[in-house]
Amino acid sequence: MQRVIMSGDEAVARGAWEAGVSVAAAYPGTPSTEILENISLYKDEIYCTWANNEKTATEIAIGASIGGVRALAAMKHVGMNVASDPIFSAAYTGVNAGLLIVSADDPGCHSSQNEQDNRLYAPHAKLGMLEPSDSQECKEFTKAAFELGEKFDLVMLLRMTTRVCHSKSVVELGERAGAPPVAYTSKPEKYAMLPVNARKRHVAVEQNLNRLKEYAYSSPLNRVEDNGSSIGVISSGISYMHAKEAFGDSVNYLKLGITYPISDRLVREFAAGLEKVYIIEEGEGYLESYVKALGIPCTGKEMLGCQGELDAHKIRQAFGLEAEPEIYEAGINAPPRPPVLCAGCPHRGFYYAMSVRKDKIIAVGDIGCYSLGVNAPFYGFDIGICMGSGFSIPIGLSKAAKLQGDKRKVFGILGDSTFYHSGFTSLLDAVHTCADVCLCVLDNSITAMTGHQENAGTQKDLMGYEVPAIDIVQMIYSTGIDKSRVKIVDPIDQEQMGAAIDEALETEGIFVIVAKRPCALLKEVIKANRGARCVIDQDKCRGCKACMKIACPAMAFENKKAIIADPASCTGCELCAQMCKFDAISRVEGGR
Ligand SMILES: Cc1ncc(C[n+]2csc(CCOP(=O)(O)OP(=O)(O)O)c2C)c(N)n1
Ligand code: SF4
Ligand code: SF4
Known part of the structure; x- marks a missing residue:
């Protein structure tokens, strides 16, 4: 075996x-x-x-x-x-x-x-x-x-x-x-x-x-562990592992593998004669409600709550068990590392262009790498609910804004995979409702956030076979929207990107921006880039920090000057170079 x-x-x-x-x-x-x-x-x-x-x-x-x-x-x-x-x-x-x-x-x-x-x-x-x-x-x-x-x-x-x-x-x-x-x-x-x-x-x-x-x-998928205790724990999934870690062999266990439907008979027989029944479960009181409905007194959620992950430490604290091992101290002290857009990420160019026009915009986001634009320094959108909603929430929001005399244009933001997932049907609603919105597809040619999965726009499928790539721009045109209201731009190019947003702001009714540039981490992109990167001429840098506004993680500010602190992650995208009025930043080919 x-x-x-x-x-x-x-x-x-x-x-x-x-x-x-x-x-x-x-x-x-x-x-x-x-x-x-x-x-x-x-x-x-x-x-x-x-x-x-x-x-x-x-x-x-x-x-x-x-x-x-x-x-x-x-x-x-x-x-x-x-x-x-x-x-x-x-x-x-x-x-x-x-x-x-x-x-x-x-x-x-x-x-x-x-x-x-x-x-x-x-x-x-x-x-x-x-x-x-x-x-x-x-x-x-x-x-x-x-x-x-x-x-x-x-x-x-x-x-x-x-x-x-x-x-x-x-x-x-x-x-x-x-x-x-x-x-x-x-x-x-x-x-x-x-x-x-x-x-x-x-x-x-x-x-x-x-x-x-x-x-x-x-069924052998359910298991009773009789440790001769007067206390019984009913649990399932990972919670069973946490319960074992916390209680060890000091209690009896009913480990349920089949959690729907639950065998009443099994639960009743397990609980019979026990002084106490604990239900150890993460999330909702799913097992607990069931056991209580059988008329069996038990304790669970009132001790553990329903928020967050469960672990042995929480169980020990809730049930007054012995002090936890030191490993938990180490875990608690780990510094938080919030995720950021990668160096060279195309979404950064989009969000920067949006941020300098923020006063005229109400923005709705969605779920993908571009969700990271919600954070400082861009504060790129205020609302993000679920996949696809980035294009439909703006419809209702824009109607509400209009009714209240709010002159700002409502923007919707989502990615290519999200567009295929459910964004397209939301676009149909936007067209159908004659919505006064600007809908932006941040098309980086891949499903990036979850680790570069193929999608309907890629020429390869999951098995590696060639398949037809479905063109987002053609899908947008298929709605009958006037082509003059659709702009396809490179989000890193601030002239193009800014001009498209400005045009959207000046246009009454629907406007669509496809901000198209592949994810900086795609193998093909890295290969085609051939190690290009940017350098900062320290003599020309005046320390004005204009380039720091884009929050590229490859950059840092040291001794009153901007530097490319992590040249290995710099892609030479030149977004920072566009920020510098003093021509201090330039791209070098094959720099690594
Ligand atoms: C209903 C639903 N399914 C799946 C996910 C997981 N998920 C979050 S973002 C994302 C991919 C987004 O890809 P894309 O729109 O291309 O944006 P990118 O990350 O490439 O910028 C997925 C699959 C989710 N949050 N909700
Ligand atoms: S994985 Fe790609 S799309 Fe996601 S943050 Fe990094 S560069 Fe941007
Ligand atoms: S060129 Fe500038 S903005 Fe682009 S990855 Fe390098 S340091 Fe970041």
């Missing part, structure tokens, strides 16, 4: 391969991204793709499942909101071959706009749910999810969290097996969710969940 160290995400990918999955789709999002990246290593056996959003990813997987092959769709927690429309109805249809939705939640908002707990989706959408605690379980539970989903005709949810996705632990590898493809046969009564069929399927899914609940009582 081969044993390797894998992250949870890698182990899910391996589990999918061992389970015989044939189709996998996802939209990237931390902490789920590496699942599809690793599935692509099996591209000879698994067709995999970055879909344009989580809804289409899920629908691709639904199609494959109905078509008779095992399929998986992976996403971060907020992605499940986008995918929830097909998920709620697919739950009624059930599956032909297994269908697994993987949700990677982000307690503590390490890289997310909220910390929603997607366990709540399972009862709401009527999905069978498994929650792994480590990498081995990630692999095994992925395989089990396909078996259980097929056995009970249920769509399954594998619910993970950041620490499960990204922690590494030992995994025993297996072989690729899984069920052979099931032939597709026409069954509209099962798969066409018109009211007449949906009513019957609602009955079926309830029955199927009850069958899974029966099974859960004796």
Whole structure:
């Protein structure tokens, strides 16, 4: 038996391969991204793709499942909101071959706009749910999810969290097996969710969940650890690991692997005779509400709260256990390092041009590397809610501004991947509503924030094959918008960038700016740049700090002069050079 160290995400990918999955789709999002990246290593056996959003990813997987092959769709927690429309109805249809939705939640908002707990989706959408605690379980539970989903005709949810996705632990590898493809046969009564069929399927899914609940009582995915204590802990996922670290063998455990539906019988038998039941869970009081609804007194959320990540330290403090090891002190004292736009980032040029015209603009942002423009020194936008909203919130905002006599123009800002994800439909609304807005696509030719995933605009797909690149400018023109209202500019070139914003400010009605320049970290960009960088002539520098206004992390101010403190990260983009009135900054080719 081969044993390797894998992250949870890698182990899910391996589990999918061992389970015989044939189709996998996802939209990237931390902490789920590496699942599809690793599935692509099996591209000879698994067709995999970055879909344009989580809804289409899920629908691709639904199609494959109905078509008779095992399929998986992976996403971060907020992605499940986008995918929830097909998920709620697919739950009624059930599956032909297994269908697994993987949700990677982000307690503590390490890289997310909220910390929603997607366990709540399972009862709401009527999905069978498994929650792994480590990498081995990630692999095994992925395989089990396909078996259980097929056995009970249920769509399954594998619910993970950041620490499960990204922690590494030992995994025993297996072989690729899984069920052979099931032939597709026409069954509209099962798969066409018109009211007449949906009513019957609602009955079926309830029955199927009850069958899974029966099974859960004796399933090896749930585990009781009897340490002879009068205190029992009920937990699941990473919280079980934290509970073990905090309580050790001083309590009994009910570790739930199947967290929807939960076996009442199992919980009742575990709790019987115990003096105290603690529910240790991160996020919402999901297990606690369930256990309390069974009439079993228990304690959890009142001690732990529902915000932020859980850890053994928090549990020890909440339950008055012995002092924590010193390692926590070290963690607490680590200095914060807020993320910044990279040296040479094209978004910096856009935000600088916006910042000098700030008084005339109300700006709405979105989610991507360009979100970092919200911080000092640019304070590039005030509002940022969810993907795609950067183009639709301005519609309502501009109507409100007009009603109140606010003369500022409302700008919307989003990136290329976000435009494909849901920004385009928002643009359609802007055109349809004759909105008086300027919508800006910061097209850096890649999905940068999540680690350079291909998207509909790239000529390569996830598997490395050549595919047609879908042109954003043509998409914009396809709305019928007058071409004179669309400006395509290089955001680093301040003359072009500034002129486009000025024109937008002078134009009544819709205006679109495509600020197009590839991400500075793209391999092709780095290669084409051939080590070019900028240098600052110290004799010419007057120490006026004009170049510091762009906050490039490659620059510093020392001894009353600007310097390129980190020449290795300088890309020679020359944005700083455009700031200098004294010609002190110049680009040198092949400077490294
Ligand atoms: C619904 C949803 N799905 C996924 C994410 C994760 N996510 C955040 S930013 C981003 C990519 C943005 O790419 P792009 O719009 O091209 O901007 P860039 O980072 O390249 O500047 C993704 C996938 C999210 N926050 N919300
Ligand atoms: S990864 Fe690319 S787009 Fe993101 S901040 Fe860095 S240079 Fe800018
Ligand atoms: S040229 Fe100037 S702005 Fe561009 S990366 Fe180098 S130091 Fe930063």
